[in-house]
Amino acid sequence: MDTITIPQKLTKKGDLVVIPRREYEELLHFHSKIVKELPMTLRQRQALLRARKNLAQGNFLTLHELKRKLGIKN
Numbered sequence: 001m002d003t004i005t006i007p008q009k010l011t012k013k014g015d016l017v018v019i020p021r022r023e024y025e026e027l028l029h030f031h032s033k034i035v036k037e038l039p040m041t042l043r044q045r046q047a048l049l050r051a052r053k054n055l056a057q058g059n060f061l062t063l064h065e066l067k068r069k070l071g072i073k074n
Contacts, residue, residue, distance in 0.1 A: 010016060019027075040048070054060055061069070 004018075006016065067073075
């Protein structure tokens, strides 16, 4: 039977999970396929540019102003 010694330094950092290498490699493979960013559509890009332009020009409402205009108290 194989014996593994885990240093106490590692176990103090939180939960420790031991899995077979094959499962670990499958997990890495699955994780690498997850799309972290999607390209914006033309419409989304235009909206972002418009929003940045409005922000730079000071054309925006604060949350307080929006609540006041909508009649929301608190």
